Amino acid sequence: MGTRWIDVGLLADIPACGARVVKSPEGDIAVFRTSDDRLFALRDRCPHKGGPLSQGIVHGTAVTCPLHNWVIDLASGEAQGADSGCARRIAIRRLGDRVQLSAEAMRADAA
Amino acid sequence: MSERLVVVGNGMAPGRMLEHLFQAAPDAYDVTIFNAEPRVNYDRIMLSPVLSGEKRFADIVVHDDAWYIDHGITLHKGCRVVAIDRAGKTVRAADGTVAAYDKLVIATGSTPFVVPVAGHDLPGVLTYRDLDDVEAMLRAASAGGRAVVIGGGLLGLEAAAGLQARGMAVTVLHLMPTLMERQLDPAAGYLLQKALEARGIDVVLRANTHAILGDGRVAGVRLDDGAEIPADIVVMAVGIRPSTQLGRDAGLDVNRGIVVDDAMTTSDPDILALGECVEHRGQCYGLVAPLYEMAKVAALRLAGDRAAAYGGSVTATKLKVTGVDLYSAGDFADGEGREEIVLRDAAGGVYKRLVLRDDRILGAVLYGDTADGPWFFDLMKRGVDVSAMRETLIFGQRYAGGEPLDPTAAVAALPGEAEICGCNGVCKGTILDAIESQGLTGLDAVRAHTKASSSCGSCSGLVESLLSLSLGDAYRPAAVQPMCDCTEFGHDDVRRLIVAHELKSIPAVMQEFGWASSGGCAKCRPALNYYLLATWPGEYVDDGQSRFVNERVHANIQKDGTFSVVPRMWGGITSAKELRAIADVVDKFAIPTVKVTGGQRIDMLGVKKEHLPAVWADLNAAGLVSGHAYGKALRTVKTCVGTDWCRFGTQDSTGLGIRIEKFMWGSWTPAKVKIAVSGCPRNCAEATCKDVGVVCVDSGYEIHFAGAAGLDIKGTEILGRVATEDEALQAIVALVQLYREQGRYLERIYKWARRVGVETIRAQVLDDLDRREALFARFVHSQRFSQHDPWAERAGGRDAHEFQAMADLNLLEAAE
Numbered sequence: 001m002g003t004r005w006i007d008v009g010l011l012a013d014i015p016a017c018g019a020r021v022v023k024s025p026e027g028d029i030a031v032f033r034t035s036d037d038r039l040f041a042l043r044d045r046c047p048h049k050g051g052p053l054s055q056g057i058v059h060g061t062a063v064t065c066p067l068h069n070w071v072i073d074l075a076s077g078e079a080q081g082a083d084s085g086c087a088r089r090i091a092i093r094r095l096g097d098r099v100q101l102s103a104e105a106m107r108a109d110a111a
Numbered sequence: 112m113s114e115r116l117v118v119v120g121n122g123m124a125p126g127r128m129l130e131h132l133f134q135a136a137p138d139a140y141d142v143t144i145f146n147a148e149p150r151v152n153y154d155r156i157m158l159s160p161v162l163s164g165e166k167r168f169a170d171i172v173v174h175d176d177a178w179y180i181d182h183g184i185t186l187h188k189g190c191r192v193v194a195i196d197r198a199g200k201t202v203r204a205a206d207g208t209v210a211a212y213d214k215l216v217i218a219t220g221s222t223p224f225v226v227p228v229a230g231h232d233l234p235g236v237l238t239y240r241d242l243d244d245v246e247a248m249l250r251a252a253s254a255g256g257r258a259v260v261i262g263g264g265l266l267g268l269e270a271a272a273g274l275q276a277r278g279m280a281v282t283v284l285h286l287m288p289t290l291m292e293r294q295l296d297p298a299a300g301y302l303l304q305k306a307l308e309a310r311g312i313d314v315v316l317r318a319n320t321h322a323i324l325g326d327g328r329v330a331g332v333r334l335d336d337g338a339e340i341p342a343d344i345v346v347m348a349v350g351i352r353p354s355t356q357l358g359r360d361a362g363l364d365v366n367r368g369i370v371v372d373d374a375m376t377t378s379d380p381d382i383l384a385l386g387e388c389v390e391h392r393g394q395c396y397g398l399v400a401p402l403y404e405m406a407k408v409a410a411l412r413l414a415g416d417r418a419a420a421y422g423g424s425v426t427a428t429k430l431k432v433t434g435v436d437l438y439s440a441g442d443f444a445d446g447e448g449r450e451e452i453v454l455r456d457a458a459g460g461v462y463k464r465l466v467l468r469d470d471r472i473l474g475a476v477l478y479g480d481t482a483d484g485p486w487f488f489d490l491m492k493r494g495v496d497v498s499a500m501r502e503t504l505i506f507g508q509r510y511a512g513g514e515p516l517d518p519t520a521a522v523a524a525l526p527g528e529a530e531i532c533g534c535n536g537v538c539k540g541t542i543l544d545a546i547e548s549q550g551l552t553g554l555d556a557v558r559a560h561t562k563a564s565s566s567c568g569s570c571s572g573l574v575e576s577l578l579s580l581s582l583g584d585a586y587r588p589a590a591v592q593p594m595c596d597c598t599e600f601g602h603d604d605v606r607r608l609i610v611a612h613e614l615k616s617i618p619a620v621m622q623e624f625g626w627a628s629s630g631g632c633a634k635c636r637p638a639l640n641y642y643l644l645a646t647w648p649g650e651y652v653d654d655g656q657s658r659f660v661n662e663r664v665h666a667n668i669q670k671d672g673t674f675s676v677v678p679r680m681w682g683g684i685t686s687a688k689e690l691r692a693i694a695d696v697v698d699k700f701a702i703p704t705v706k707v708t709g710g711q712r713i714d715m716l717g718v719k720k721e722h723l724p725a726v727w728a729d730l731n732a733a734g735l736v737s738g739h740a741y742g743k744a745l746r747t748v749k750t751c752v753g754t755d756w757c758r759f760g761t762q763d764s765t766g767l768g769i770r771i772e773k774f775m776w777g778s779w780t781p782a783k784v785k786i787a788v789s790g791c792p793r794n795c796a797e798a799t800c801k802d803v804g805v806v807c808v809d810s811g812y813e814i815h816f817a818g819a820a821g822l823d824i825k826g827t828e829i830l831g832r833v834a835t836e837d838e839a840l841q842a843i844v845a846l847v848q849l850y851r852e853q854g855r856y857l858e859r860i861y862k863w864a865r866r867v868g869v870e871t872i873r874a875q876v877l878d879d880l881d882r883r884e885a886l887f888a889r890f891v892h893s894q895r896f897s898q899h900d901p902w903a904e905r906a907g908g909r910d911a912h913e914f915q916a917m918a919d920l921n922l923l924e925a926a927e
């Protein structure tokens with residue numbers, strides 16, 4: 001069985017060095033695009049106080065939470081520096097100019 | 112008995128394939144080639160040197176007529192295949208020629224993409240693909256005149272350089288914010304742009320072509336913003352499309368390109384395809400190296416090697432423009448577990464960046480010095496463990512103890528007449544002369560002798576760099592607090608150098624100052640964005656992604672991710688109409704909390720982000736505009752009722768407050784600015800703890816500044832007293848403009864004043880009338896570009912992506 005992927009839009013829908021929100025039954029997902037078009041997806045909740053990571057400044061492959069400036073690594077979801085905590089990753093891929101999220105990974109109970 | 116091999120297309124890929132095939136199995140096939148072009152196989156990659164005049168066509172021929180005869184190949188020149196009969200295994204050309212095959216190879220290449228704007232079919236609009244295109248360009252160039260090249264990628268830039276070398280005035284239009292963004296990171300793109308501009312090629316970025324103009328023949332190009340650029344020829348170099356029509360008509364599997372497997376075989380086992388027309392593992396290639404790799408696999412397969420397989424390619428690119436050295440290879444994006452090594456030599460115009468993972472090179476971007484490109488590429492392709500040579504890797508193969516990087520390089524690169532101290536008009540040459548002739552050894556001595564850095568002091572770091580340059584190790588500068596971990600420069604140095612080097616983009620600053628990270632961080636990016644915005648009003652394009660969310664969406668984020676909305680109420684005055692509109696908005700959008708602020712405004716808290724544009728539209732309809740409560744900007748001007756109503760009022764404090772606010776709204780500042788105007792010394796507007804305050808007295812206006820009533824509590828300093836409202840406005844504006852030019856990002860006015868000195872500020876904005884007027888004029892100029900209501904713009908649809916979810920999977924679930 002392969003992963004089931006759900007199309008969520010065009011790469012061009014996400015600003016470079018920016019993020020968009022995908023709403024899901026299990027809560028918002030932040031979809032990030034770096035300056036060089038790499039894609040990452042995390043639950044849109046900072047491990048600190050639940051701040052919306054999708055609203056933060058994206059720099060390199062990290063995002064700074066807009067509430068209290070925690071820096072979260074996009075690839076691992078881990079808080080950087082002295083802070084600790086993790087935002088759950090969601091598998092994401094690019095197919096041509098489309099962006100797709102893994103259907104299974106979006107379930108709240110998935111690992 | 113030989114089998115019959117028919118090849119459709121005679122470009123570089125099939126040419127290389129046949130060479131391999133004749134080596135591996137010389138007599139296996141009788142070969143027939145159909146070539147739509149009326150000539151032999153030539154090196155398409157070298158068309159640019161032909162265009163620029165550095166090579167002739169004869170120099171770039173790969174296979175001359177003799178080669179085809181020697182190998183017994185039947186070559187149909189100028190003969191386009193129009194159909195494949197897979198059942199009968201024949202191909203038919205436009206002129207009726209039919210050839211039978213046992214194996215067929217499709218190598219139709221690609222066709223240039225033509226932007227379908229009005230006028231794209233006018234005579235004089237060319238593409239850049241084959242020798243016919245080059246000859247058309249050369250004919251046009253021989254008459255001189257102007258050329259516009261649409262597309263700032265590899266081909267477009269080579270065409271631009273070639274046309275310029277042939278004597279045309281060339282403008283390159285590129286849709287993206289940096290050149291060659293697919294191969295280069297922004298820093299290298301910026302260096303490339305500078306090099307092209309230095310040789311006289313105009314580069315217009317973010318240029319969206321609206322139409323090609325001309326009556327019967329091309330005359331110019333109009334951009335989306337209305338700008339028109341005259342042109343005698345227009346070259347479209349915006350990309351290529353795999354030529355798949357033949358394969359599609361024959362019923363082969365086709366996506367973007369003709370689909371092939373690792374054996375270079377299409378969905379028909381007797382038909383192979385290779386080159387730019389194919390799609391392999393979802394990827395189409397337009398560079399020569401992958402085509403050659405495909406050619407080898409296809410040849411071996413045709414020769415009967417059942418193990419030969421193509422596994423995709425890592426690619427390297429070199430721009431073929433004489434005098435511009437640029438090389439990019441592999442994947443140079445940031446990512447998990449990836450590390451980068453960056454070398455920048457701003458003075459020498461060199462930039463090198465390697466991306467590594469697990470001690471192996473993943474990608475390389477080289478600018479200025481590309482000699483080591485092939486070496487890095489080789490290490491990358493072979494997956495060599497570089498841990499042993501990591502320390503010196505970036506210096507290249509022949510590293511022999513290179514000099515350590517010099518942090519003063521940016522200052523060293525300035526010319527002698529570059530102004531270092533703006534306050535006292537002292538240039539670099541004067542300071543160096545004084546250090547040398549007077550034997551100066553320290554900052555204070557330089558201040559005493561030249562006056563440099565003796566006023567606001569913001570150029571102290573630069574003066575210290577000059578001392579280091581002049582005295583070498585004998586000088587030990589005091590530590591400067593760097594802006595952030597990305598750089599060793601402090602805020603003041605960065606601000607000054609932005610002006611001195613005329614830097615106009617964030618990548619430019621990062622490149623010139625040797626930023627340690629490739630894209631900055633959440634501390635430096637907003638600061639740089641502000642500095643550039645404040646330094647180059649009307650020229651610098653605001654970078655929304657470098658702004659904190661509040662300034663990006665023009666509302667204040669709250670702890671639960673909702674936003675608060677504060678409309679402007681000029682001078683704190685409102686009306687029944689405005690209050691009614693606010694009440695209606697609160698009801699309509701079920702806004703949970705409405706609060707009166709300390710700055711005499713009304714705050715609506717708990718607004719959902721997706722509702723913001725609609726909330727603003729309703730507020731706009733009642734005349735309410737953005738209050739900038741979210742910005743490092745002019746926030747509020749608080750007033751008392753003054754002579755309008757108050758029995759003690761000495762002046763029209765409400766009127767002055769409204770006038771100041773209407774004059775200054777929309778301006779961005781290093782940190783927030785709160786102003787108040789009180790109508791008498793009883794000071795009901797609490798003007799003496801604000802960033803700027805006015806206390807009206809009988810004889811005029813007492814201007815205060817540098818107060819604080821937050822983390823710190825501090826009464827204001829008195830700037831001085833003026834007699835008229837006009838003078839008060841001018842002095843306040845000049846004061847804020849000086850702060851905009853000197854303040855460090857996030858530094859409030861009281862901290863700036865403490866650092867720079869109240870006396871220095873007073874001397875410039877009150878005592879020196881010329882300087883006050885100049886500051887005032889610069890503020891007025893800047894306001895021309897900032898007084899647009901951001902709420903109205905967004906209610907009108909701008910930045911819609913900020914306010915809407917990209918997708919809603921709840922709806923999907925419901926539909927399933």
